[in-house]
Amino acid sequence: xxxxxxxxxxxxxxxxxxxxxxxxxxxxxxxxxxxxxxxxxxxxxxxxxxxxxxxxxxxxxxxxxxxxxxxxxxxxxxxxxxxxxxxxxxxxxxxxxxxxxxxxxxxxxxxxxxxxxxxxxxxxxxxxxxxxxxxxxxxxxxxxxxxxxxxxxxxxxxxxxxxxxxxxxxxxxxxxxxxxxxxxxxxxxxxxxxxxxxxxxxxxxxxxxxxxxxxxxxxxxxxxxxxxxxxxxxxxxxxxxxxxxxxxxxxxxxxxxxxxxxxxxxxxxxxxxxxxxxxxxxxxxxxxxxxxxxxxxxxxxxxxxxxxxxxxxxxxxxxxxxxxxxxxxxxxxxxxxxxxxxxxxxxxxxxxxxxxxxxxxxxxxxxxxxxxxxxxxxxxxxxxxxxxxxxxxxxxxxxxxxxxxxxxxxxxxxxx
Amino acid sequence: xxxxxxxxxxxxxxxxxxxxxxxxxxxxxxxxxxxxxxxxxxxxxxxxxxxxxxxxxxxxxxxxxxxxxxxxxxxxxxxxxxxxxxxxxxxxxxxxxxxxxxxxxxxxxxxxxxxxxxxxxxxxxxxxxxxxxxxxxxxxxxxxxxxxxxxxxxxxxxxxxxxxxxxxxxxxxxxxxxxxxxxxxxxxxxxxxxxxxxxxxxxxxxxxxxxxxxxxxxxxxxxxxxxxxxxxxxxxxxxxxxxxxxxxxxxxxxxxxxxxxxxxxxxxxxxxxxxxxxxxxxxxxxxxxxxxxxxxxxxxxxxxxxxxxxxxxxxxxxxxxxxxxxxxxxxxxxxxxxxxxxxxxxxxxxxxxxxxxxxxxxxxxxxxxxxxxxxxxxxxxxxxxxxxxxxxxxxxxxxxxxxxxxxxxxxxxxxx
Numbered sequence: 123x124x125x126x127x128x129x130x131x132x133x134x135x136x137x138x139x140x141x142x143x144x145x146x147x148x149x150x151x152x153x154x155x156x157x158x159x160x161x162x163x164x165x166x167x168x169x170x171x172x173x174x175x176x177x178x179x180x181x182x183x184x185x186x187x188x189x190x191x192x193x194x195x196x197x198x199x200x201x202x203x204x205x206x207x208x209x210x211x212x213x214x215x216x217x218x219x220x221x222x223x224x225x226x227x228x229x230x231x232x233x234x235x236x237x238x239x240x241x242x243x244x245x246x247x248x249x250x251x252x253x254x255x256x257x258x259x260x261x262x263x264x265x266x267x268x269x270x271x272x273x274x275x276x277x278x279x280x281x282x283x284x285x286x287x288x289x290x291x292x293x294x295x296x297x298x299x300x301x302x303x304x305x306x307x308x309x310x311x312x313x314x315x316x317x318x319x320x321x322x323x324x325x326x327x328x329x330x331x332x333x334x335x336x337x338x339x340x341x342x343x344x345x346x347x348x349x350x351x352x353x354x355x356x357x358x359x360x361x362x363x364x365x366x367x368x369x370x371x372x373x374x375x376x377x378x379x380x381x382x383x384x385x386x387x388x389x390x391x392x393x394x395x396x397x398x399x400x401x402x403x404x405x406x407x408x409x410x411x412x413x414x415x416x417x418x419x420x421x422x423x424x425x426x427x428x429x430x431x432x433x434x435x436x437x438x439x440x441x442x443x444x445x446x447x448x449x450x451x452x453x454x455x456x457x458x459x460x461x462x463x464x465x466x467x468x469x470x471x472x473x474x475x476x477x478x479x480x481x482x483x484x485x486x487x488x489x490x491x492x493x494x495x496x497x498x499x500x501x502x503x504x505x506x507x508x509x510x511x512x513x514x515x516x517x518x519x520x521x522x523x524x525x526x527x528x529x530x531x532x533x534x535x536x537x538x
Numbered sequence: 539x540x541x542x543x544x545x546x547x548x549x550x551x552x553x554x555x556x557x558x559x560x561x562x563x564x565x566x567x568x569x570x571x572x573x574x575x576x577x578x579x580x581x582x583x584x585x586x587x588x589x590x591x592x593x594x595x596x597x598x599x600x601x602x603x604x605x606x607x608x609x610x611x612x613x614x615x616x617x618x619x620x621x622x623x624x625x626x627x628x629x630x631x632x633x634x635x636x637x638x639x640x641x642x643x644x645x646x647x648x649x650x651x652x653x654x655x656x657x658x659x660x661x662x663x664x665x666x667x668x669x670x671x672x673x674x675x676x677x678x679x680x681x682x683x684x685x686x687x688x689x690x691x692x693x694x695x696x697x698x699x700x701x702x703x704x705x706x707x708x709x710x711x712x713x714x715x716x717x718x719x720x721x722x723x724x725x726x727x728x729x730x731x732x733x734x735x736x737x738x739x740x741x742x743x744x745x746x747x748x749x750x751x752x753x754x755x756x757x758x759x760x761x762x763x764x765x766x767x768x769x770x771x772x773x774x775x776x777x778x779x780x781x782x783x784x785x786x787x788x789x790x791x792x793x794x795x796x797x798x799x800x801x802x803x804x805x806x807x808x809x810x811x812x813x814x815x816x817x818x819x820x821x822x823x824x825x826x827x828x829x830x831x832x833x834x835x836x837x838x839x840x841x842x843x844x845x846x847x848x849x850x851x852x853x854x855x856x857x858x859x860x861x862x863x864x865x866x867x868x869x870x871x872x873x874x875x876x877x878x879x880x881x882x883x884x885x886x887x888x889x890x891x892x893x894x895x896x897x898x899x900x901x902x903x904x905x906x907x908x909x910x911x912x913x914x915x916x917x918x919x920x921x922x923x924x925x926x927x928x929x930x931x932x933x934x935x936x937x938x939x940x941x942x943x944x945x946x947x948x949x950x951x952x953x954x
Contacts, residue, residue, distance in 0.1 A: 146595040155599045162595040170586055170826065178773050179562040179578040183571045183905060191773060218821030220795035221637060228682065250807050255796035255821065258809035262794030266644065268684050275807060350822070357594050357607060357825035378678030379636035380671035389910055391666050391691060393674035405634030405671060406766070408827030409773035410586065489599060494805055 123447070124440060126517075129509035137425075138433055142506045144421050145354070152511045152518075154490045157328060157468040157501030160354030166417035173413045191409050195381075198412070199362060199399065201419045202353070205427060206326070206345070207336035208364050211399050215349060215362045215415055216381075216407055219327060222346040222363040223259045225375035225402060227292060229365075230321045230344055231263070231271065233372050234291040240319055243291035247282070247320070250275040253300045256325055260294060279304065283314055290320040297335075298328035298466030301493050303458035305333060305466045312341035327351060330362075331418075332434065332467035332503075334427040337364055344369065352467065352503060354418035359411050363402045370398050379404035421505055433504035434467045437512055441469050441500060444516040452523045457497060468501040475530050479519075482528035488515045539863070540856060542933075545925035553841075554849055558922045560837050561770070568927045568934075570906045573744060573884045573917030576770030582833035589829045607825050611797075614828070615778060615815065617835045618769070621843060622742070622761070623752035624780050627815050631765060631778045631831055632797075632823055635743060638762040638779040639675045641791035641818060643708060645781075646737045646760055647679070647687065649788050650707040656735050659707035663698070663736070666691040669716045672741055676710060695720065699730055706736040713751075714744035714882030717909045719874035721749060721882045728757035743767060746778070747834075748850065748883035748919075750843040753780055760785065768883065768919060770834035775827050779818045786814050795820035837921055849920035850883045853928055857885050857916060860932040868939045873913060884917040891946050895935075898944035904931045 133139055145161045147153055153161060177185040186192050199213030206213065216222070227246070234240040246260050257273065264271035276285045286293055293315045298305045308324065315322045326347030329335055331354075337345055345364040349355035365373045374395065380386045381403035384394045395401035422430075442456060457470040473479050476496040483490060483498075490500040500515070522528055549555055561577045563569055569577060593601040602608050615629030622629065632638070643662065650656040662676050673689065680687035692701045702709055709731045714721045724740065731738045742763030745751055747770075753761055761780040765771035781789045790811065796802045797819035800810040811817035838846075858872060873886040889895050892912040899906060899914075906916040916931070938944055 146591070148596050148598075151598075153598060159594075159599045159602075161598065162590065167587065167590050167595075170590055171583065174578065174583050174586055174772070174830075175562070178575075179583075180564050182564075182567075182569060182577065183575045183907065184900075185773065186575075217634070217637070218795070218823070220797075220821030221633070221793060224793055254799070254802075254805050254807065257807055258794045258796060258799065261809050262792040266683065266792040348822075356590070357601065358822045358828070360824055361821075376678040376682040377637060377640055378674045379634070380674060381636075383670070383674065386670075387910075389670050391670065391673055393677050405636030405777075406764075406774045407634070408776055408824040410830065411824030411827040412774070414590075414826065484600075491599065494803075 124443060126510065126513045129513040132509040136433065136509070137429060138504050139508070141421060141424060142508070145506045147506060150487055152488045152515045154488065154500040154502065154507070154515060156503035156506070157332070157351050157499070158491055159357060160351055160418065160503065161506055162356070163354055163417040163421055165420060166356060166414040169417050170410055170414055173410050194409065194412050195403060195407060196399065198415050198419065201416065202362060205331055205335065205422060206364060207339055209338060209367055212366055213362055213364045214399050214402050215360050215412065216403055217361060219325065219346055219348045219361040220255050220259050221377065222361050223256060223325065224263055225377055226323045226344040226346055226363060227260055227263050227294060229373045229375045230292045230323050231267065232374055233369070234321060236372070240291065243289055244269065244271050245274050245289040246271060246292045246294060247274045247276060247285050247290050248294040249282070250277050251299060251301065252296050253325070253327065256294060256296060279306070282311070286315055286318045286320055288319070290318060292321050292323055294323045294325070296325040296327060298333065300328055301457070301470060301497055301499070303466045303468045303470055305464050307463070308342060309340040312343070316341065328466050328468070331422065334431050338366055349415045349418065353415070354421065355415035356411060359415050360407060365399055365402055370401070373401060375402065377404040381405055430504045434502055435462050435465070437502040437504065437507060437509065438465060438467065438469050440509060440512050441502065441516065444513065445471060445519065448516055448520045449523050467503070468499055470497045470499045472496045473498060475528060478528040478530050478532040479522060481532050482522045483519060486518045486522065488518050540859060542926065542929045545929040548925040552849065552925070553845060554920050555924065557837060557840060558924070561922045563922060566903055568904045568931045570904065570916040570918065570923070570931060572919035572922070573748070573767050573915070574907055575773060576767055576834065576919065577922055578772070579770055579833040579837055581836060582772060582830040585833050586826055586830055589826050610825065610828050611819060611823060612815065614831050614835065617832065618778060621747060621751065621838060622780060623755055625754060625783055628782055629778055629780045630815050630818050631776050631828065632819055633777060635741065635762055635764045635777040636671050636675050637793065638777050639672060639739070639741065640679055641793055642739045642760040642762050642779060643676055643679050643710060645789045645791045646708045646739050647683065648790055649785070650737060652788070656707065659705055660685065660687050661690050661705040662687060662708045662710060663690045663692060663701050663706050664710045665698070666693050667715060667717065668712050669741070669743065672710060672712060695722070698727070702731055702734045702736055704735070706734060708737050708739055710739045710741070712741040712743060714749065716744055717873070717886060717913055717915070719882045719884045719886055721880050723879070724758060725756035728759070732757065744882050744884070747838065750847050754782055765831045765834065769831070770837065771831035772827055775831050776823060781815055781818055786817070789817060791818065793820040797821055846920045850918055851878050851881070853918040853920065853923060853925065854881060854883065854885050856925060856928050857918065857932065860929065861887060861935065864932055864936045865939050883919070884915055886913045886915045888912045889914060891944060894944040894946050894948040895938060897948050898938045899935060902934045902938065904934050
């Protein structure tokens with residue numbers, strides 16, 4: 123039975139413990155929401171100051187060349203690639219996850235339309251429980267292509283295999299579910315889709331920097347993801363898109379802006395896509411927000427995803443164990459899989475008054491978040507979360523539950 | 539005949555002169571490239587530091603509510619609106635100009651397709667001399683809609699009227715041309731298009747903050763633009779899109795992400811567009827780059843566009859006068875209209891060795907830029923450019939030309 127002293131001991135032996143000093147976190151706060159907005163790397167402030175004061179303020183327009191602003195999406199993509207199991211020149215950091223998903227889905231549908239064997243396929247399969255914007259973007263694309271595409275929503279993981287059939291052009295899945303923390307088997311699902319003649323587009327919003335990824339090794343076709351959660355890139359930091367070398371020549375997307383042109387400064391009147399990953403770019407990027415992504419990636423270069431994953435599983439195992447043991451008399455329901463292979467890096471519990479309990483937790487300095495219906499969500503970020511914090515968070519949860527120290531009438535009005 | 543002393547005198551009486559202190563500009567540099575990347579407002583650094591250190595670092599996830607991050611695109615849009623002649627709740631600052639143009643063009647084509655009288659129209663008219671990304675985005679959209687749209691490129695301003703016919707769904711024009719500085723007559727062209735049953739989408743990249751605009755008064759239908767040029771929002775700062783109240787109910791666009799949903803946090807599985815301007819939004823925005831846009835807008839609130847325009851015309855008149863008088867023996871050709879109503883806020887001259895001359899100017903501390911073919915481009919930003927700087931810039935240009943103090947063999951390799 124784990125005690126607080128055990129947790130202190132584990133922290134003392136934690137090979138990642140030193141990395142916490144690279145983050146600026148408020149004293150006394152137990153931050154379990156890094157799956158929504160990652161904490162701030164200390165280096166990010168100095169980096170932004172340099173970009174603003176020197177690169178912008180002093181060097182002005184010449185920084186597009188001298189500071190490498192124009193190449194930043196590719197440079198950051200190459201630095202991110204090892205965390206994704208992606209190759210060099212296969213990733214760019216740019217635009218938003220939603221916009222990148224639009225590019226990826228459009229390209230995947232077009233790749234299928236150009237193959238005689240799959241040209242007639244008109245169905246895009248995804249999960250009803252997917253993060254809504256992914257579904258919305260697919261609906262938006264399907265509705266505008268005017269070739270009769272439909273988005274098929276599957277109600278459970280078990281039904282995905284049966285839903286992929288000879289009409290399926292593309293399967294779009296979020297690798298780790300934002301609510302449940304369920305992690306798909308990327309290799310098996312990709313193989314399943316390929317066997318049925320479909321392509322798979324993965325959203326890695328809750329995976330990148332959270333779980334080891336092997337995009338090329340697991341046979342993924344295209345992927346997008348976000349940098350402001352586990353990658354700690356800053357609020358709303360630009361997202362990424364992965365196009366493997368094997369698909370790049372056939373990758374075409376409708377957001378054909380000048381950054382994706384083969385010769386952007388030739389000012390030619392016709393669009394010609396860049397060779398390689400550059401064709402996934404569109405317009406001019408927000409340089410200050412983009413540059414800070416690098417400060418987040420630098421921290422990961424002090425460790426590796428195997429070590430991050432080992433600690434992530436230890437933290438989530440500990441949290442589940444402690445909640446079930448110490449809060450066992452309360453109506454809490456574990457949503458997240460116990461099986462390691464199927465778990466991401468956050469843990470969700472239902473409670474009939476989940477929103478109210480979460481508000482009480484936040485009031486006591488334990489920051490998680492709430493998702494309808496009735497789900498309390500706790501993110502565990504091995505770069506800066508300690509075992510002792512997990513113990514203390516559960517102790518505070520126990521006190522709140524035992525004392526009914528929450529406002530049952532609390533109404534949800536927050537936007538996060 | 540204007541002398542340097544005259545310029546010093548005009549600076550002493552310039553009602554905008556005090557605003558220069560609100561910008562951080564390198565000592566001794568004459569910056570005439572604010573039409574490409576605006577100078578840094580001093581307040582932008584402190585604003586970014588506060589967003590990074592306090593809002594992100596200390597308040598973390600709760601800043602989506604407490605710091606108003608989620609509402610920032612609308613709040614900035616409302617602050618920008620007066621500069622555009624737009625109404626409140628008609629503008630959002632978001633995404634890139636290219637992405638916003640895609641939304642605007644898609645919506646305009648759809649609006650036409652839904653009207654029986656215009657449903658069969660399949661032509662999008664623009665200028666061959668438009669900024670290439672605008673043409674590329676139109677081509678990208680037309681190619682993917684699969685209803686047989688074509689993009690018609692017009693070779694001169696005089697031919698636009700004749701090119702708008704019963705097949706024209708949408709006219710897309712950049713209000714001030716990025717190369718020539720030619721300013722379209724927004725009211726006359728909008729009326730022309732409307733008389734032919736077409737809608738007009740305006741790109742205000744070189745207009746917003748540069749010339750007075752009356753989007754509603756002049757009958758524009760939709761508009762997009764950029765904040766990192768004359769609005770001084772920072773490198774690659776998020777762009778804007780304007781949807782007038784009269785078109786909002788019919789405005790639908792395919793990038794239907796969760797920020798554009800009627801109830802983004804209800805997590806409903808079907809997209810339903812927000813009422814009003816919110817439906818022009820898509821995904822999560824880069825908050826630090828976005829927040830700095832406000833520091834640029836604050837400066838404009840110390841003056842008005844009539845005063846900015848009066849000084850802009852005085853600066854460009856002075857530059858043209860001095861170049862033609864003092865460099866008259868050299869093969870310089872004025873590209874920019876002399877007529878005030880047809881001029882933006884930059885002046886372009888051709889020279890057979892334009893690239894080499896511009897490099898020499900930059901080497902002497904006069905920063906303009908170069909655009910193919912043979913065009914030297916000089917931007918005049920009344921908030922921080924003085925009359926004496928114009929005099930000194932022309933003096934340095936004169937010396938370079940008189941002494942042939944430039945490298946004729948200089949090859950263009952810069953990306954800007």
